[in-house]
Amino acid sequence: METATSDEQIVERAVSGDPEAFGEIVRRWERRIFALAFGMLGREEDARDATQETFLAAFRSLRGFRGEAKVSSWLHRIAVNQCITRQRRAKVRNETGLEDEAEKNASVFALPSEISPARAVETTERSSAVRRAVCALPADLRQVVVMKEFEELTFQEISEALELPLSTVKSRLYTALRQLQMRLEKFGEPAR
């Protein structure tokens, strides 16, 4: 029976010079980090770049990882910071807003072929509304929603990753869900 190696053990190997260890970390976490970045940025291309930058930043700070926090928390914290940095840069460059960028990507989402055209349109519209609503959230609320909904982290893990009290994470998620519900209601999407 194969015993799974923990992330912390793999990071230790990477710090001690094992060239393949960090690749293993990347393979384990790239999908989750991509999901987090996509939820935060709302755009696939940006999410790919942010994922790449997250692992590069993690590799650079590998020797600074003391093992006091979990690898997952460490990576999530780096990813969230990368996403926030990208958003700030985008604002400074006065680029197109997140909502508009997300709209451009609406057509790239694949839908199962067995869904009828009417249902497909409805699904796409609803997803688009949710995407706009999530992207319109303040960054501190959005990151909690994304970590919970996209990565399915526990409150405790989110608390560790963001270095926030558990009660703050819960209250932020509650506030975020409430704002989302109101925005979706405004978009005409609350009822199914």
Add this chain to the structure above:
Amino acid sequence: MTKNNERPICHRAEDLVAYLYNEAGEIDAQDFADHAEQCDACRSELALFRQVHESIVLWRNEALGTFSPASQAADLAGATGSVEHVPHERKLSALQALRQFFSISPLWLRGATAFAALLLCVLALVVISRSWRPPAPVAKNSAEEKVYTATQFHDAVEKAVNEKLSQSEVSAQKSPNVAASQGQTKLPNQRASRRELANNSVLTRSRGVRGLTRAEREQLAADLLLIPGRDEADLPFVFSEEPNQ
């Protein structure tokens, strides 16, 4: 309860989200369920938040399904409420992992990597060309295959020159006797005469003394019992530095 945005808010908001995401303990969950039966605000929000949650999940599945069609959906579906990692079926080599790593890298990073690799190659070539020098020429004795150092070589040359000079001096001391005996008596045989002539010639060349005169050559030819022909009489000896007369 308080009113905010025309909707009541219950003080158990944190319990509500914990219950919604199945993170409340068994006792807490039961407690909140009992509360929600009595609290319209919590019951209403629970229903609305479930709709929001389902909508987000739908968006997530649609969006991330394009990233990695099969495995992504399977992983995400199987990872509900857990952060346990999916075991990997195969272990990639370092080269494959690197290739995979760069496959999702932006264009600027690929360009920078290629430029850095090129620069590294050029630097390596420059360093190699500067550090390489042709091997120093080594004097070889073809018979013994012995290798001499520069000092040994100079010593050997100096020794040989000294020997040669000493031989020359010895010959120079003998040559006046030879010349005197040539003028009075004939050499007993041709072989001795030739040797003397050779010694005289070497001395003449090595010390810069003039060659034999015509009279001396005729005398020498007569001593050697050589009768020169008409044409040969005009020819100078090989080592003579005297011009033809």
